[in-house]
Amino acid sequence: MDETEFLARQFEQHRAHLRAVAYRMLGSRAEADDAVQDTWLRLSGSDSEDIENLGGWLTTVVARVSLNMLRSRRTRREDPLETHGPDRVVESAGGTDPEHEALLADSVGLALLVVLETLAPAERLAFVLHDMFALPYDEIAPIVDRSPTATRQLAGRARRRVQGTPTDHEIDPARQREVVDAFLAASRGGDFEALPALLDPDVVLRADGAAVAAGAESEVRGARAVAETFSGRAKAAQTALIDGVAGAVWAPGGQPRVVVGFTVFDGRITGIELLSDPDYLREVDVAILGG
Structure with missing residues (x-):
C-alpha cells in the first residue's frame, strides 16, 4: 500500500x-x-x-x-x-x-x-463546534480569530438565539450593570482603591488582535495589574448592553470602535475582554445605555 x-x-x-x-x-x-x-x-x-x-x-x-x-x-x-x-x-x-x-x-x-x-458565520461555527461536537473554546478560537472568551461569547449568543431564551442563569442583569457602572466610575476617577475591590484576585484582561494592534496588551492578569491598566483611562467609555449583557463601549460619534465585555461572578469581575475586530463589531448587538 x-x-x-x-x-x-x-x-x-x-x-x-x-x-x-x-x-x-x-x-x-x-x-x-x-x-x-x-x-x-x-x-x-x-x-x-x-x-x-x-x-x-x-x-x-x-x-x-x-x-x-x-x-x-x-x-x-x-x-x-x-x-x-x-x-x-x-x-x-x-x-x-x-x-x-x-x-x-x-x-x-x-x-x-x-x-x-439566522446566525452570523462565526456564531454558527462556534455554536456548532462547541455545542454539537464538544470542541473546547481554545481550539475553536483560532478558527474564528477570537480569544477563547470572545469565542465563548459568540457561542453563548448563538445558543440564546437557538433556544430563544438566555441560558446562563448565573447572570443577574441588574447586578451585572451595577458592577460595570461601579467599575467604569472608579476607572474614570482614577480610584485605585475602589478598582481592585471590584476585581477577582485572579481576574484576566484579554484583548483581541485588533485591540493589540491599537496599543492594548494582549493579556493582563491579577487585580492590581488590571486596575493599573484601567485607572483613569475609561473616560470615554459608556455603559452598554453587549448582546443583552451589561458591558462597555467606546463609540465616538455613536460608532462602536471598542467593545468591553465583562464576566461577573459573585459580585466581582473575573474576566474582561477588549474587542475591536471589525468583523466582530459588525456582528455584535450594542445598545448604549444612558445615565
Whole structure:
C-alpha cells in the first residue's frame, strides 16, 4: 500500500464526521460534500507526517472551509437551504458501529437548520463546534480569530438565539450593570482603591488582535495589574448592553470602535475582554445605555 492510499483510508475513517460538521455549518448536502472534498485535497497536499492529531486537524480544516463558504455565500446573498427537508448526514454503515450510531442519532432537522441560518458565520461555527461536537473554546478560537472568551461569547449568543431564551442563569442583569457602572466610575476617577475591590484576585484582561494592534496588551492578569491598566483611562467609555449583557463601549460619534465585555461572578469581575475586530463589531448587538 503506497502512502497516498494509506492516507486515503485514514481520511475515509473520518469522512462521516467531517460531513456532519460541514452539513451543520452549511445546511446543504452538496456544499457539505464540496467542503469535505476540499479538506481531502488539503490533506493530500500537506505533509501528513507533521500532523499529530489527524481527526482534530481535519475537523479544523473542514470548519475553516465551511466558514469561508458561509461568508462567501453571504456576500453573494444566496439562499443556502435546499427546498426539501435535509437528508440524514451519514449513510448506513451496517448499523453496528457506536460512533456511526451516535452521528446518526445526532442528525440535524430542518427546523434547527433554519434557526442556524439566522446566525452570523462565526456564531454558527462556534455554536456548532462547541455545542454539537464538544470542541473546547481554545481550539475553536483560532478558527474564528477570537480569544477563547470572545469565542465563548459568540457561542453563548448563538445558543440564546437557538433556544430563544438566555441560558446562563448565573447572570443577574441588574447586578451585572451595577458592577460595570461601579467599575467604569472608579476607572474614570482614577480610584485605585475602589478598582481592585471590584476585581477577582485572579481576574484576566484579554484583548483581541485588533485591540493589540491599537496599543492594548494582549493579556493582563491579577487585580492590581488590571486596575493599573484601567485607572483613569475609561473616560470615554459608556455603559452598554453587549448582546443583552451589561458591558462597555467606546463609540465616538455613536460608532462602536471598542467593545468591553465583562464576566461577573459573585459580585466581582473575573474576566474582561477588549474587542475591536471589525468583523466582530459588525456582528455584535450594542445598545448604549444612558445615565
